[in-house]
Amino acid sequence: MAHRVLVLNGPNLNMLGTREPQTYGTQTLADIETLCIAEGKALGLDVTCRQSNHEGDLVTWIQEAMGQYEALILNPGAYSHTSVAIHDAIRATGLKVIEVHLSNIHAREPFRHHSYVSAVAAGVICGLGATGYKLALTAIADKR
Numbered sequence: 001m002a003h004r005v006l007v008l009n010g011p012n013l014n015m016l017g018t019r020e021p022q023t024y025g026t027q028t029l030a031d032i033e034t035l036c037i038a039e040g041k042a043l044g045l046d047v048t049c050r051q052s053n054h055e056g057d058l059v060t061w062i063q064e065a066m067g068q069y070e071a072l073i074l075n076p077g078a079y080s081h082t083s084v085a086i087h088d089a090i091r092a093t094g095l096k097v098i099e100v101h102l103s104n105i106h107a108r109e110p111f112r113h114h115s116y117v118s119a120v121a122a123g124v125i126c127g128l129g130a131t132g133y134k135l136a137l138t139a140i141a142d143k144r
């Protein structure tokens with residue numbers, strides 16, 4: 001396997017740029033994906049980016065990533081706080097997952113304080129905006 005990394009973004013992250021910019025910043029998802037691909041290249045990682053608003057798509061893509069990707073960077077959006085299915089998919093594949101949130105979920109509403117993904121993630125980054133994705137790529141490259 002080449003050093004392939006999958007960057008998965010969940011629901012409503014396709015609306016970045018216009019969605020609550022005071023919370024999520026002004027960069028679009030396309031900006032973040034371009035940044036991930038460029039940063040990955042600089043680190044020797046081949047980055048693929050996907051986004052879906054549907055929980056089942058994310059579950060299927062996590063399953064399909066098994067054996068195909070060295071690691072997964074995942075911003076599950078609101079599914080972080082609800083999805084046992086995404087938790088189970090990560091557990092079933094044994095994939096190395098770094099969970100990223102643009103905002104600091106711990107400084108927001110109580111319902112955002114718990115993530116079902118964190119218990120099966122190798123690491124969690126939140127509150128650093130798009131830089132969080134860059135840091136996740138650095139962490140993957142460092143541990144390679």
Ligand code: DQA
Pocket residue numbers: 011012013075076077078079080100101102103104105112
């Ligand atoms: C988010 C935080 C979640 O609570 C929220 O539902 C999102 C985005 C973040 O990146 O900060 O959609 O994952």
